[in-house]
Amino acid sequence: MKKSLSILFLLVLLTGMLFGLNKSVHVSDYKTIDKPVEVSNETTFHQLMDVLTHPRCMNCHPTDNLPKQGMERQPHHFDMARGADDHGFEATQCHTCHQKENNPYSGVPGAPHWGLAPASMGWQGLTRIEIAERLLNTETNGGKNHEALVEHLTKDALVLWAWNPGVDANGVEREKPPLSKEEYIAVVEKWFADGAVIPTK
Secondary structure, eight states: OHHHHHHHHHHHHHHHHHHHHHTOOOGGGSOOOOOOOOOOHHHHHHHHHHHHTSHHHHTTOOSSSOOEETTTTEEOGGGOOOOTTSSBOSSSBGGGTOOSSOOTTTOOOOOTTOOOOOGGGOOTTOOHHHHHHHHHOTTTTTSOOHHHHHHHHHHOHHHHGGGSOOBOTTSOBOOOOSSOHHHHHHHHHHHHHTTOOOOOO
């Protein structure tokens, strides 16, 4: 009787092993689960600031009323300055040279309503935290709430010009901000959706 049970057990074991070999699972049979990567608010903040502190943005946010040019952020040619309405002087308004789009022949950049940001939004020389504080303060940002800021930062043609900066006078393409336009817009939307929290000083 014991011998019969042993033989039966071995047969069952052998059958199971053969079945298992026949149905062996390969790595390719598994599906990966794409788990979204959590990005902290502080990371999002610094990604946004990587763009806002880039010369493409900073050149038009001076604190000395002098527009800047190039990656070196040199003062604008022809001694241009802010003027009464942030668009230069009466005889040399910004739009005298800066049209609604880039000029590929002269290298003069262009976008709608070309001009400096208001003096209250000057960022030159400020820390990232100080820039964010000015950005969010309705007394310095032109009375914009979070919704209006997202609209301005992601849809204003002059802001988005940074990703279509054209070529300089030598025909060399201007450097773009460190994030793609799509990445930047996503970062802006996420930072504000998470409460636009400024990291602790």
